[in-house]
Amino acid sequence: MNSITITITVLIIAGVIIYARVTHRIDKAKKLKSEGKIIDRSRLFWEEEEIFELDAPYEEVAEGVKQTDYSDCAVDIYYNIDGKKKIVFKSGYSWNAALVYKGMSDTKHIYNLGFTAWETRKGSPYDIFSMNIFMTQTEKMLLSLDPETMVETHRIQLNTKSKFF
Amino acid sequence: MDSNGIVILAVVAFMAFYFVLRYVINIGANKINDSVRNAYIRNKETKNPPKKERLADRYAGTQYAVNAAVSSNVTNAAVREAIPVNSEPEELLKFCPYCGSDLSEMEKDDLFCPNCGSKLR
Numbered sequence: 590m591n592s593i594t595i596t597i598t599v600l601i602i603a604g605v606i607i608y609a610r611v612t613h614r615i616d617k618a619k620k621l622k623s624e625g626k627i628i629d630r631s632r633l634f635w636e637e638e639e640i641f642e643l644d645a646p647y648e649e650v651a652e653g654v655k656q657t658d659y660s661d662c663a664v665d666i667y668y669n670i671d672g673k674k675k676i677v678f679k680s681g682y683s684w685n686a687a688l689v690y691k692g693m694s695d696t697k698h699i700y701n702l703g704f705t706a707w708e709t710r711k712g713s714p715y716d717i718f719s720m721n722i723f724m725t726q727t728e729k730m731l732l733s734l735d736p737e738t739m740v741e742t743h744r745i746q747l748n749t750k751s752k753f754f
Numbered sequence: 755m756d757s758n759g760i761v762i763l764a765v766v767a768f769m770a771f772y773f774v775l776r777y778v779i780n781i782g783a784n785k786i787n788d789s790v791r792n793a794y795i796r797n798k799e800t801k802n803p804p805k806k807e808r809l810a811d812r813y814a815g816t817q818y819a820v821n822a823a824v825s826s827n828v829t830n831a832a833v834r835e836a837i838p839v840n841s842e843p844e845e846l847l848k849f850c851p852y853c854g855s856d857l858s859e860m861e862k863d864d865l866f867c868p869n870c871g872s873k874l875r
Contacts (some may be wrong), residue, residue: 625777746795749788
């Protein structure tokens with residue numbers, strides 16, 4: 590077997606592997622979308638925070654979180670962190686998120702939802718699907734509490750930390 | 755120290771230097787990258803502040819909106835629009851997206867193309 594044959598074989602194998610990975614991701618996204626577990630979001634949605642205005646006090650939202658199925662996100666949930674009206678989600682997929690009660694504006698309650706930390710691999714979080722599922726589940730829960738929930742999306746300020754190894 | 759010891763020491767020293775240098779470069783690169791990005795975002799959001807939208811609009815067209823409409827009889831426009839199963843005759847497909855055949859004769863409850871049998875809804 591000469592070097593050209595080896596090179597072509599390696600390229601074909603690499604192409605097949607890349608194609609299989611891309612197809613697998615597309616299929617997974619389609620499946621999750623058809624199941625209603627994710628929706629289309631902006632390209633860097635994990636770098637955004639969402640500010641919700643709805644007609645539900647913190648206690649109702651905390652109860653809603655308790656009843657929400659987060660099994661696809663592998664999260665541990667901590668309520669009332671530091672004595673504040675704040676719910677923290679720590680995922681086994683190397684990301685943390687927080688839902689924070691910010692007070693009232695007129696007659697509506699304001700909540701802030703966003704990712705507070707995430708580990709990256711080649712510039713992207715380890716598992717974007719789990720992050721999308723988490724956002725989708727939480728948004729659906731808020732929507733079930735108040736169908737007229739309003740949302741405002743902001744990009745957050747980043748502070749990247751490096752690991753030694 | 756014999757020559758093997760010197761080689762091992764040199765390799766360890768080189769690796770330590772490599773990791774420290776890489777770490778320092780990473781910290782610097784991340785700081786520059788973050789500050790440029792954050793300044794760009796601040797500037798962009800100052801010029802074009804984000805607007806409020808209805809959360810239900812994000813779910814228009816999804817299965818969630820359909821379930822919500824069916825289970826809670828929510829009457830807002832976004833959820834009504836979200837129901838993908840066409841209930842009005844004028845919303846029916848005119849042509850099959852798979853074989854292109856004319857569907858004007860099709861009943862509104864038909865799920866499959868009469869020509870090619872593809873699932874339409």
